[in-house]
Amino acid sequence: MDARDKAAWREADRILDQLLDLAPEHRAAALEATAPDPALRAMVERLLAAHGNATGPLECAPNLDSLDPREGGSLAGKRLGRWRLVEEIGRGGMAAVYRATSEEVPVGQLAAVKVLTLGALAAGGHDRFLREQQLLARLRHPGIVPLYEGGVAEDGTPWLAMALVDGERIDAWCNDRGADLETRVGLLLQIAGALAYAHRNLVIHRDIKPSNVLVDEDGHVRLLDFGIARLADELEPERTATALRALTPQYAAPEQFAGDAPGTAMDVYGLGALAYCLLAGQPPHGEGGRGTERPPPPSRARRMEDRREGAARAWARRLKGDLDTIAMKALAERPEDRYASIEAMADDLQRWRERRPIRARAPSLGYRLGRLIARRRAATAALLAVVVLGAVAAGQIAVQQHRAQEQAARASIVRDFLADVLASSDPSEGEIPDALDILETGARRAREELRTTSPLAAADVLSITGSARNALNDLDGAEADLLHALEILEGLPQPSPPELSRVHWSLGVLYKMRGTRRSLDHHLAAVEWVRKWDAPATERVKAEVSLASAWSRYGQMADAEQRLREVLAGIPEAGIEGTQEHMDALNALTSILARRNGPLEERIALHEQRTEVGRLLYGADNGWYAYTLADAVPTLRRDPAHLPRAEEMAREAVAITERIYEEPHMFAAVATCNLAALLAQSARMQEAAGYYSRAIGIDEALQRNDLHARSCRFGRAYVLASLGQADAARDDLARDRTMLSVMELERSGEWMNNCAMEALLQVAAGTSAAAAATLDDCRTQHAPADGGPIPLFELANAELHIAQDRPDLAAPILRALREVLPPGEPTRRWLRPWLLSVHVARETGDAPLEAQLRAQLRPHMADEAAGPCLDAGDVPRACPAFP
Incomplete structure (x- = not known):
């Protein structure tokens, strides 16, 4: 097939795509209007005929295309596997989509069932299809709509059941909300994360387009139709019509039209095409389909699309440069000219968000310095001031020494040397040199020139450049400078x-x-x-x-604690109370005592002291002060007497961050999440869910993936479960597992807690077998090396035994939990184990133990909403599973 034939087939496929959206009786007239050329029209007619030869699903039903809802045709009411089709909710060239409910366990589960119009499976296709859907079902990522299962109807028509997502296609979501560039790039980064995960699992999407990306109300992205293109090729690779149906002309990579073997470069192109659409307001090849010319950069397309004054012009101005470069590199005709991976493209998008130089542009000095200044104007000025005046500080310290005159002379040498470095940094091609280039010049000249005349001055310069490079994250350069400075100092006679x-x-x-x-x-x-x-x-x-x-x-915790206590004891005499050094010592001791589970009262007192010092040091409207307040909340809320103070500090921290940060900031995420956890502890679940969502939104905007961010995600899962929103809780648990995987914490207590929550949800849904499998798999694959008991995991095992009518197996587990979780423990983790203990004692006929447990519980149940459930006949069902 030569280039002309390929172009003709592309145009025929574009027309076919439009015709398939019409009722069959309207297609002939539309074809006559859109394809006046007889040869082209004949090609489209061949594709239509091939598409119409596929048999339809179920009970000898006619072809899906003839089941036009406007004529009363529908598969509603039919059953596929365990799913009863309720109503059609969408239709395209490859499938009809139905809202469906499960008629087997879990009964009532909702799904979107996609009935593929790919025709009956050929010989061997049944097994290939089932193997393929099993592969896709293993994809578990928060950005990918999960596939529940797939099957084949009696007539050979394949179908897929996936989660039913309440969302809006990404382009409409952005336009309806007037989303700015930062928001759109943030959505693209979420998509990139999902695609990178799929690629690591050897799955390529191959049909990235706006209709396959949904965004929910909270701004979370979900990708649809993973592997559908791959399934199409597996089912009928020999048919040109089917192969062409597995792509969308406006967004498909050139090699897809040529029928090349699939590769990740196709998804790089697809993400680039979607980025182009979100940035420029139109697909790269226009609404009419693929043309033969390379599309203009998004900034130029934006100007051509909307020539109004003001906002449109400003938008195009921001696109010009880095975003133009990123989109056009992803859309390169040749795969080898695109980004090497989705991760590489995501890295440049993240660099644009952080005002750092992107890797797709040549690293000229002027460009790099411009990016540096754009993201950190104050820091850049401060850095250059350090380079010029760093030696002055050395002189100020030096005058305190017995060799003041010598040291002051050395400081003068360093100052004059650095000033000369700045003056001699001739910009290449008329551009201003990057700050890192200036530091490199200073370090090189210190090694080559200054060391021979004044070794100590050379060491001073290398110490200054090394520290500055470290601050700019140039760790290799910093290490080289500092080690060279150390070598000089160690080689001195004195x-x-x-x-x-x-x-x-x-x-x-x-x-x-x-x-x-x-x-x-x-x-x-x-x-x-x-x-x-x-x-x-x-x-x-x-x-x-x-x-x-x-x-x-x-691991030398005892030594560390003793040293810090000595340091803090000497601070008043040294006269440095209220300084940053005083604050650093308090922070360090507080952290160590938390890790060693030190005396709670002392830890609370230290936090109050930190708060006082922080207010004096930073002022009341400062992020560090807000962080100090927020950091105290987890400790203070462990003592019921300090709960009001903990909430006061948590709300003050949130208020400060809301006042001072216009953009997402880590301190705001920490403060908001800690307030949410306190509210959850106080059983104010609805309010807690709102604050958790706000904190998670900040973390996602910042792409944070640390232990605090994942604990916030896990906390929301627990709150949503307590509110009866099991599906949403499972979604958070899936995102939590992704975060733990990135942090390489597959064997950890955090992962075991995640398994426990998943199993508890399964027990509550009546799927005990699934819960048992979850716990067994977790015990085998994710248990930490130390093997210590994890209360939530043990509780899940007890719940499973009770659900399986084996209270005798639950009894020893609950007895151990009662020992570590006494009644009244402020986190309320004690409540469910103790309530279950009453139930198990009754079921096993241990009346004395039941009476003893009730007597121990009564004083603590007065303030609990769960109090009445203690007297219920079925405690496990009557009492809250997630108190």
Whole structure:
């Protein structure tokens, strides 16, 4: 097939796609109007005939296309597998979609059942189709609409049952809400995450377009039809018509028209085409289908589409440059000219959001510095000021030493040298040099020129450039400069304790960022050297706190705690109360006591002290002060007497972040999530769900994937389960598992808690076999190495035994839970195990134990909404499963 034939088939397929959306009786007239060329019209007629030869599903029903709802034809009322089709909710060239309900366990479950119009399966196709849908059913990602199951009707027509998603197609969602560029790019990043996950599981989408991407009210993206294109090829690879039906001309990659083997580059093109649509307001090849010319950049297309003054022009201006570059690279004709992977494209989109240089553009100095200034104007100015004036600080410290005149002269040398570096940094091609280039020039000249005339001054310069590079995340350059500075200092005839202590401290900070144990070695050396000179109190405390933090990271918790207590005891005498160093010491000790489960009263007192120091140090309208308040909430809410104070601090933290942050910020996410957890503990579940959703929205905007962000997601799952929203809770649990996988926590207590929640939901839904499988799989694949008991997981096992009428097996589990979760424990985790214990005692005929348990429970049940359920005949069903 030559290029001309391919172009003709593409145009025929575009027309066919339009005709299939019409009733059969209207297609002939539409074909006459849209395809005046007889040869082209004949090709379309062949495709229509091939499409019409497929048999329809169920009980010798006619072809699906003849079941036109306007003529009363429908599959509503028919049954496929366990699904009863209720009503048609959509139709396209490849399938009709029905709302359906399950008539088997779990009875009443909703689904969207897609009946594929691919024709009866050929010999062997039945098995291929079932194998394929099993592969797709394993895809479990929050951005992918899950496939429940698939099957084949008696006449050979394949069908798929997937989750029924309440959402709006992505382009309509954006347009209806007037979504800005940042929001649209954020949605694209969510899609990229789902596609990257699919690619890692060897599944390619191949039909990315607006109608296959839904967005819910909370801004969460869901991709539909994963693998449908692949299924089409598997079922009837020999038919050109079917192969062409597996793509959408406006969004398909060139190699799809040529019939090339599928590859991830097709999805890179598809995501680029979708990005183009969201940014430019139209598909890259126009609403009429694929043309032969390369599309214009999105900024130019936007101008052509809307020439109104004002907003449209400003929009196009923001598209020009990086976003144009990203979209056009993804849309390159040749796969090898596109991004190498979905992750690479996502990285550039994220870089655009963060005002960092994208990798798809040549890294000119002017461009890189422009990006640096755009994202951190104040930080850039501060950095350059540090480079120019860093030596002044060295001079101010030096005058405190017995060699003041010598040290001041050295500071002058450093200052003059750095000023000369700035003056001699000739911009290439008339552009302003990047700050990192200036630092590299200074470091190189210090090694090559300054070291021969003034080694100490050269070490000063390399310490300054190394610390600055570290702040800019140039860890390799920072490490090289700092190690070179250390080499110079260690080679001097007489050691210089001030410089050695500082360079070791800087290396300790750097290796902490790298996550290596060398940080501990350098912090130990920093403390040893800082004690060998008359260092200011702030410098001594900084070194000691850093060493204690390093010890705690590597298991020396007792040593760390003792050192921090000594440091804090000496702060008043040193006269540095209320300083950042004082705050750092309080933070470190508080963290260690939390990890060691230290005395609660002392931890609460430390948090109150941190709050006081933080307000003095940062001021009342400051993010760090809000974070200090929010960080105290999890500790204070563990004591019922401090719950009102905990809520006061939580709400103040949220109010501050709402006041001072216009853009999503980590401190806002932490404050909001901690308030949500406190509300959930107080059984204010509806309000808690709202705050959890706000916090999760911030985390998603920031692409946070740490333990705090996942605990927020898990917390919302629990709250939604308590509110009876089981499907939404399962969705959060699926997202939680994805986050844990990214953090490589497949074997952890967090994962076991996730399994436990999933199993509890399954028990509540009456699917005990599924719950047993969940718990067994989790125990085998996800149990942490230490093997310690995990209360929620143990509770799920007890619930399963009770549901299977084996109360004798539940009894010892519940007895162990009662020992670690006494009645009245403020997190309310005690409530369900104790209520179940009453039920099990009754079921096993242990009347004395039942009476004892009731007596222990009564004083604590007065304030519990679950109080009346204690006297119910069926405690497991009558009492809240998620209190």
